[in-house]
Structure formats: structure tokens, C-alpha cells
Amino acid sequence: MTDAALPNSPYALRQIVEARLKARHAQEKRFRAYGLIAISIALAFLFLLVGRIVAQGWTTFVDYRVTVPVFVDPQRIHADDIPGSNFDLMIADQMLARLGTKDDDVGTKSSKIMQIVSNDLGFQLLKQVRDNPSLIGKTITVVGPVKADGALYFKGEMKRSTPEAERKLDNEQLTWLDKMKSTGLVSSGFNTSFLTKSDSTEPEQAGVLGAVVGSAMMLLVTGFLAIPIGVLAATYLEEFAPKNRWTDVVEVNINNLAAVPSIVYGLLGLAVFINWLHVPRSSPLVGGLVMALMALPTVIIATRSALKAVPPSIREAALGVGASKTQTVFHHVLPLAMPGVMTGAILSLAHALGETAPLLMIGMVSFVPGVPEGFTGAATVLPVQVFIWENASERAFHERTAGAIMVLLVFMIVMNMAAILLRRRFERRW
Amino acid sequence: MTTQREDAHAHEAAPQVHIAVDKGHAALAALPAKIRARDVNVFYGEKQALFDVALDVPENSVTALIGPSGCGKSTFLRCINRMNDTIQGCRVQGRIELDGENLNDKAIDPVVLRARVGMVFQKPNPFPKTIFENVAYGPRIHGIATGKAELEAIVESSLKRAGLWGEVHDRLHQPGTGLSGGQQQRLVIARAIAVSPEVILMDEPCSALDPIATARIEELIDELRTQYCIVIVTHSMAQAARVSQKTAFFHLGKLVEAGPTGEIFTNPRDSRTQDYITGRFG
Numbered sequence: 175m176t177d178a179a180l181p182n183s184p185y186a187l188r189q190i191v192e193a194r195l196k197a198r199h200a201q202e203k204r205f206r207a208y209g210l211i212a213i214s215i216a217l218a219f220l221f222l223l224v225g226r227i228v229a230q231g232w233t234t235f236v237d238y239r240v241t242v243p244v245f246v247d248p249q250r251i252h253a254d255d256i257p258g259s260n261f262d263l264m265i266a267d268q269m270l271a272r273l274g275t276k277d278d279d280v281g282t283k284s285s286k287i288m289q290i291v292s293n294d295l296g297f298q299l300l301k302q303v304r305d306n307p308s309l310i311g312k313t314i315t316v317v318g319p320v321k322a323d324g325a326l327y328f329k330g331e332m333k334r335s336t337p338e339a340e341r342k343l344d345n346e347q348l349t350w351l352d353k354m355k356s357t358g359l360v361s362s363g364f365n366t367s368f369l370t371k372s373d374s375t376e377p378e379q380a381g382v383l384g385a386v387v388g389s390a391m392m393l394l395v396t397g398f399l400a401i402p403i404g405v406l407a408a409t410y411l412e413e414f415a416p417k418n419r420w421t422d423v424v425e426v427n428i429n430n431l432a433a434v435p436s437i438v439y440g441l442l443g444l445a446v447f448i449n450w451l452h453v454p455r456s457s458p459l460v461g462g463l464v465m466a467l468m469a470l471p472t473v474i475i476a477t478r479s480a481l482k483a484v485p486p487s488i489r490e491a492a493l494g495v496g497a498s499k500t501q502t503v504f505h506h507v508l509p510l511a512m513p514g515v516m517t518g519a520i521l522s523l524a525h526a527l528g529e530t531a532p533l534l535m536i537g538m539v540s541f542v543p544g545v546p547e548g549f550t551g552a553a554t555v556l557p558v559q560v561f562i563w564e565n566a567s568e569r570a571f572h573e574r575t576a577g578a579i580m581v582l583l584v585f586m587i588v589m590n591m592a593a594i595l596l597r598r599r600f601e602r603r604w
Numbered sequence: 605m606t607t608q609r610e611d612a613h614a615h616e617a618a619p620q621v622h623i624a625v626d627k628g629h630a631a632l633a634a635l636p637a638k639i640r641a642r643d644v645n646v647f648y649g650e651k652q653a654l655f656d657v658a659l660d661v662p663e664n665s666v667t668a669l670i671g672p673s674g675c676g677k678s679t680f681l682r683c684i685n686r687m688n689d690t691i692q693g694c695r696v697q698g699r700i701e702l703d704g705e706n707l708n709d710k711a712i713d714p715v716v717l718r719a720r721v722g723m724v725f726q727k728p729n730p731f732p733k734t735i736f737e738n739v740a741y742g743p744r745i746h747g748i749a750t751g752k753a754e755l756e757a758i759v760e761s762s763l764k765r766a767g768l769w770g771e772v773h774d775r776l777h778q779p780g781t782g783l784s785g786g787q788q789q790r791l792v793i794a795r796a797i798a799v800s801p802e803v804i805l806m807d808e809p810c811s812a813l814d815p816i817a818t819a820r821i822e823e824l825i826d827e828l829r830t831q832y833c834i835v836i837v838t839h840s841m842a843q844a845a846r847v848s849q850k851t852a853f854f855h856l857g858k859l860v861e862a863g864p865t866g867e868i869f870t871n872p873r874d875s876r877t878q879d880y881i882t883g884r885f886g
Binding site: 416417485487488489490491492493494495496497498501505506510 | 685687690692715716717718719722723725727729730731732741742745746792795796798799
């Protein structure tokens with residue numbers, strides 16, 4: 175009776191199969207199309223993101239500098255108090271002379287010059303004269319940046335068409351800028367100072383070096399703590415610990431820790447490391463400690479899954495020739511798990527590199543106008559630097575925000591490349 | 605044509621088997637027991653896998669453990685080098701003596717024991733290292749070789765005894781995983797030999813190999829028999845008949861029957877043995 179449900183000829187059977195075949199192929203095609211759409215959307219967003227950042231930030235890497243020879247007039251230098259001399263005014267006068275005009279009695283024009291030329295030139299002049307007083311009476315050429323507002327005009331961000339009252343520079347200053355450019359007093363080039371200087375209150379003098387070094391030092395602390403501790407903890411849990419209720423509790427807690435919001439780690443760091451252990455606040459050390467706590471669960475989970483993926487036959491082989499448990503693990507299992515361990519470690523370090531919230535809690539969000547002085551000195555890191563600049567009121571800082579993000583992305587790409595290279599080195603077949 | 609050739613092959617092989625069995629039979633009684641197992645019970649958690657197994661394994665001979673899947677033959681094998689220690693929830697009771705010493709004694713260090721009792725597994729499992737490193741690993745961790753020259757000598761003699769030297773002597777520093785399955789299995793045997801064991805345990809060593817590689821391993825087992833006590837678990841009754849002098853038949857965790865291979869295969873005392881070797885189950 176049951177046979178009646180089946181078509182009795184092979185031909186009819188084939189027809190049924192073929193009728194379904196079309197639907198099966200269509201299903202596969204649909205699935206592939208969905209996949210392609212998903213990837214395209216992801217790529218589009220990636221390009222949009224990177225494209226916007228680059229479009230906004232590339233101008234950071236172009237700077238405009240003033241090159242001006244200044245006659246160090248002995249009459250205007252207080253020989254007994256060189257730093258008390260007004261070097262800014264000397265430069266302003268020199269600039270005005272080059273622009274074919276002169277300062278008035280109340281100094282209106284010289285102060286207008288000082289709004290478009292960085293005070294860095296005055297500092298340079300002061301430093302040179304102070305270090306070498308024999309320069310008095312001679313002509314020194316100093317090079318320094320145009321102030322941020324002037325640079326914005328050159329970059330087209332500030333337009334002459336905007337009503338004068340609504341811009342920071344008046345028509346005369348814009349005319350001067352045009353003339354400075356046409357006479358070669360101002361030249362443009364690659365902004366190396368963005369990469370070689372640290373934070374500053376003046377946008378044109380602000381750079382990311384301090385933040386890059388701060389990030390690197392913090393990651394060093396994080397890596398040296400989180401990777402060995404995490405790998406050893408995972409190895410113990412996976413290879414040595416008995417599987418019982420206690421290890422289950424530990425495992426569940428580690429998984430939960432990986433999902434704890436990062437700001438909570440910041441609070442923990444503040445309470446434990448700063449208030450209790452008195453680690454200096456806003457230092458790479460305390461930042462690295464907090465980040466290590468945050469990275470540990472990730473490192474442990476990644477290492478455990480890498481260890482689980484090592485075939486048991488390798489363990490049996492080693493134990494079979496009389497290797498002890500420790501020898502088995504450290505000679506065979508862990509080396510084979512190394513690619514996975516590396517991936518986890520680098521992922522967690524990359525995460526630590528981009529983390530901001532917990533660092534705000536431990537005082538890393540501060541104005542640090544220099545490279546950190548050691549692991550206990552004050553420091554800031556790249557994402558926090560981005561955060562600080564984004565909050566700044568001056569418009570020129572916003573351009574630097576995008577520039578700093580570009581540096582951060584490059585830092586991350588370099589780290590990931592290193593990870594891939596390391597993984598290749600460790601990868602073995604079995 | 606093919607059937608004819610197979611027939612010819614069978615005729616060729618058949619007398620060899622008989623000679624081997626006869627030789628073994630005669631010699632077996634004279635051989636002292638290397639391993640004596642008494643009242644061995646093994647539990648995996650609540651489940652009992654072996655029931656009161658008592659078996660003597662004679663020296664300088666091959667003992668085959670046969671039986672259907674899940675009968676406990678591999679479990680018994682793994683008791684001999686205490687590999688079961690590594691399985692969580694596994695308990696071994698009873699006495700297993702190696703030269704009169706109880707292996708389950710607390711004083712026995714499994715690390716030392718496993719140097720005395722080597723093991724070859726079902727799937728060839730060379731380390732993902734060079735051929736040299738594979739063989740040198742055991743002597744190195746046990747501190748058997750004191751110098752580079754000595755280590756090289758051990759590697760060479762082990763590979764020679766495993767019949768692999770001729771094939772690999774010019775590529776010792778290439779990965780062991782690059783060898784063929786049969787070569788890998790012989791490499792693993794060389795690795796076991798390198799620490800000068802007294803007993804070699806083999807857990808279905810040929811089940812992942814083709815017939816030619818299998819024949820090569822079987823030849824090797826026969827050569828090694830003169831120096832080592834070999835215990836082999838096999839699913840192939842033909843293999844048991846070809847290589848072993850003593851056979852033990854396990855069924856549902858119990859040792860049903862053990863004796864000279866010829867006797868087990870030609871004149872089994874137990875009906876279950878009879879049914880198994882004639883292919884009625886298993």
C-alpha cells in the first residue's frame with residue numbers, strides 16, 4: 175500500500191527530482207546574491223568612512239610656513255633680559271615692511287600680523303638669540319607656521335565672500351595673506367610638525383607625537399601583562415585544571431568579563447590602581463594596567479579556543495613517548511596553538527589601542543604638551559587626543575581630529591600587518 | 605583475471621600464515637610472561653568498560669587483541685601504558701604487572717612507564733616537525749642521548765629498525781607530516797623505538813593504511829617481535845592471524861578467550877569466539 179505513494183516508473187521519479195531542482199538552484203542563487211549584497215554594503219560603508227576621514231583630514235598634512243629674515247636690532251634687545259625683549263613685534267615689523275606698510279602708533283597692524291603668523295617664530299628667534307647672544311646685530315632667517323586661521327584661508331575653508339564681520343580675519347589681513355603667498359613669503363609643504371610635535375593650545379603647532387608615544391607605551395604595558403598572564407591562565411584552564419564545577423564557574427565569569435562595558439574597567443582602575451595602589455594618574459602605566467584587565471578575557475578566550483583546536487592525537491603522541499604533561503603542552507600543544515593565540519592577542523591589543531572611555535576615568539584626558547616622561551609620567555593616547563581636539567572650540571582643531579584618526583588607523587593597520595606576519599611565521603600544518 | 609590473481613595471492617599468503625602460527629604455537633609455551641593482568645576493571649564514570657580481565661602477554665612475541673567495536677580491547681591496551689590516566693573520569697582497578705611490578709602502583713611514574721611501554725596509534729600522528737626531530741624528541745626529553753653524535757646515531761638506528769632509513773635518510777630535516785601514511789606510521793614506530801622500550805602497544809596501526817603499506821607494517825611487526833613484546837589491537841582477523849602468536853578475544857568488556865593464535869582461529873573453545881571469527885557478528 176505504501177508503495178502507491180511512490181511513482182512506479184523511474185522516469186516519473188526523475189521528473190519529480192528535476193521539478194525540485196529548479197527551486198534548489200534558485201535558492202542557491204538567491205543566497206549568493208544576498209551574500210554579495212551584504213559584502214557590498216559593508217564595503218560601501220567602509221569606503222564612506224575612510225573616504226570621509228581622508229577627505230576631511232588630508233589637509234592636516236599640508237602646512238603653510240612663513241620664511242622671514244629678521245634683523246636682530248640691538249636697540250630693541252634688552253641685553254640684560256633677553257627673554258623680556260619683544261621678539262614678536264620685531265617679526266611683525268619685519269613682515270609689515272615686506273608687505274610695504276608700517277605699524278601705527280598703537281600697534282594695530284602689528285597685532286593683526288600676530289593673528290596670522292604663529293608666535294612660534296618669536297620663540298625661535300628668542301631661543302636662538304638667548305643661546306647665542308653674538309647674533310645680536312645680525313640677520314637671522316626664521317621659519318614658522320602661518321596661524322591656523324590663515325591656513326584655513328589658504329585651504330579655502332575661510333572665504334573672502336563671507337561678510338567681514340563673520341570671519342576671524344578682516345579684509346586687510348586676507349589681502350596680506352594673498353600678498354605673502356604671491357611674494358614667496360609663505361610656502362606650503364608636507365606638515366612634518368604634525369607628526370613630530372605634541373599637543374599645543376595653538377592648532378597650527380599641535381601634533382600627535384605625544385599621543386602616538388603614549389599609545390605605544392600603554393600598549394607595551396598592556397601586552398606585557400595581558401598576553402603572558404592570559405596565555406598561562408588559558409593553558410592552565412584548558413590543559414591542567416580538572417573539569418568540575420569550579421572551573422565552570424571560572425569559565426562563565428571570564429566570558430562575562432569579556433562583555434563588561436569598558437567604562438566599568440575605568441572605574442575599577444580608578445578605585446584600585448589610583449586610589450588604593452597610588453599608581454600615578456594619567457600615566458601610561460595605569461592606562462596599560464586598566465587595558466590589560468580589559469584585554470585579559472579576550473586573550474584567555476582566544477587562547478582556549480586555539481588550544482581546543484589542536485588535535486588530541488598530538489597530545490597522545492607526546493604523552494605516548496613519555497613526555498610529561500608540561501612538556502606536552504609547552505613543546506607541542508602551545509606552539510601549534512600559537513597562530514590562534516597571536517590573533518587573539520593582537521585583536522585585544524588593537525581593541526585597547528582604540529579604547530577611550532576607561533581612560534577618561536583615570537585622568538588620561540588631559541592637556542599633555544609633550545612626549546610622556548616614562549611610564550609614570552603624564553600621557554595621553556591617540557583616541558583620547560581625538561576626543562580632546564573634537565571638543566576644542568577652534569575650528570582648525572577639527573581638521574586635526576581627522577588627521578589624528580588617520581594616524582590611529584595607520585597605527586592599527588601596522589599592528590594588524592605585524593599580526594598576520596607573525597601568524598604566518600608560526601603557522602604549521604599537521 | 606583479477607579473481608585469478610587474488611586467488612594466487614591468497615595461496616601465496618596462506619602457507620606463510622600457517623608457518624608463522626605453528627612456530628608461534630610451539631614457542632609460546634616456553635616464553636615467560638612480560639605482562640600479567642589480573643582482575644582488571646575499568647570504569648568511565650559510572651559505566652564499566654572492562655570486567656575482571658586476566659591476561660598474560662608473553663615476551664618477544666606479538667599478542668593480538670580482537671573483538672567487535674566497543675568491546676574494551678583498546679581500553680585494555682591503554683591500561684598497559686596508563687594512557688587512561690589522561691581521560692577524565694576513567695578509573696582502573698586491579699593489577700597489571702610489567703616484569704612483576706604493578707603498573708597501577710602509586711610509585712610508578714607514568715612518564716617513566718611510557719618510555720618503557722611505547723605506543724603507536726590508529727591514525728599516524730607524527731609531530732609537525734622534521735623527521736629527525738620526531739625521532740629525536742623522546743631520547744632528548746628523557747636525556748638518553750648526551751651529545752649530538754649520539755642522538756644522530758639513535759635516530760639512524762631507530763629509523764633503520766623501523767625500515768624507514770632508506771626512504772628518508774636524505775631528507776631528515778623535512779617535515780614528518782610530508783610523508784605518506786604508511787611512512788608516517790613507520791616514523792611513529794621509529795619514534796617509539798628511539799627510547800628503547802620493552803613493550804610496544806599498537807592500536808589498530810594499519811586501519812588508516814592501504815594494503816601495501818599494511819603489508820610493510822606487518823613485516824616490520826614480525827621483525828620487531830624478536831626484540832620487543834608487542835601488543836596489537838586489530839579489527840582484521842586476517843591480520844591477527846598473520847602477525848600474532850597469541851590472540852585474546854574480547855566481547856562486551858570481558859575477555860572471552862585467549863590462547864595461541866592457531867588454536868583460537870582453528871579450534872576456539874567458546875561459541876562467541878567461533879561466531880566472531882567466522883564473521884557471524886562484529
